[in-house]
Amino acid sequence: AQSVSQHNHHVILSEAASLELGCNYSYGGTVNLFWYVQYPGQHLQLLLKYFSGDPLVKGIKGFEAEFIKSKFSFNLRKPSVQWSDTAEYFCAVNEPISGTYKYIFGTGTRLKVLA
Amino acid sequence: GAGVSQSPSNKVTEKGKDVELRCDPISGHTALYWYRQSLGQGLEFLIYFQGNSAPDKSGLPSDRFSAERTGGSVSTLTIQRTQQEDSAVYLCASSLVGGASTGELFFGEGSRLTVL
DSSP states (O other): OOOOOOOOHHHHHHHEOOOEOOEEEEEEEEEEEEEEEEEETTTTTEEEEEOOSEEEEEEGGEEEEEEEEEEEEEEEEEOOOOOOGGGEEEEEEEEESSSSOOOOEEOOOEEEEEE | OOSOOEEEEEEOOOOOOOOEEEEEEOOOOEEEEEEEETTEEEEEEEEETTTTEEEEEEESSSTTTEEEEEETTOEEEESSSSOGGGOEEEEEEEEEOOOOOOOOEEEEEEEEEEEO
């Protein structure tokens, strides 16, 4: 079965530090990949997504992610974090040709940015 | 509506009681999903609807859990004889199209269930 692994459960950074959150998935075929963010007290919202094409995708608020097929990875990056980036981040995968429409999410990474 | 609406936002119940959680998706969204969010467990897939049918019920934890969707719109998740381990936030999401070309899931605020 498809699975998504997020290696860091809790990350604490100071403002202006660089961020990289790891995400690995298990399926070897064609996948759609997503990062969602949940700010404190708010609902989950899409940060960015990869369907095809350029493996480096840019999302909102200066976030980007790189799809590396050979490593089954879709790591999230931001060069300089802000206090307002404090949130929980979820990686997700959807297999577009398996006949299933299930989005599998990772366990999430809680990011705390210190002002 | 403007977004996915879930009710109740908070539900406290006693062990053994039945609960119903409601989801009103974005108008026109054909796909509807239920997830369960527990501390340290991420988002656990429960069930998916395309229209009124549920092609994938594989995530329902036990036969105490059931869900239905009527009119291609509102969905209800029912938990019978609740147990303490059912305590979690139940999230509903909708999507314009379920399938290979689907994109973003739009989530509701969730229903927080506490079973005493």
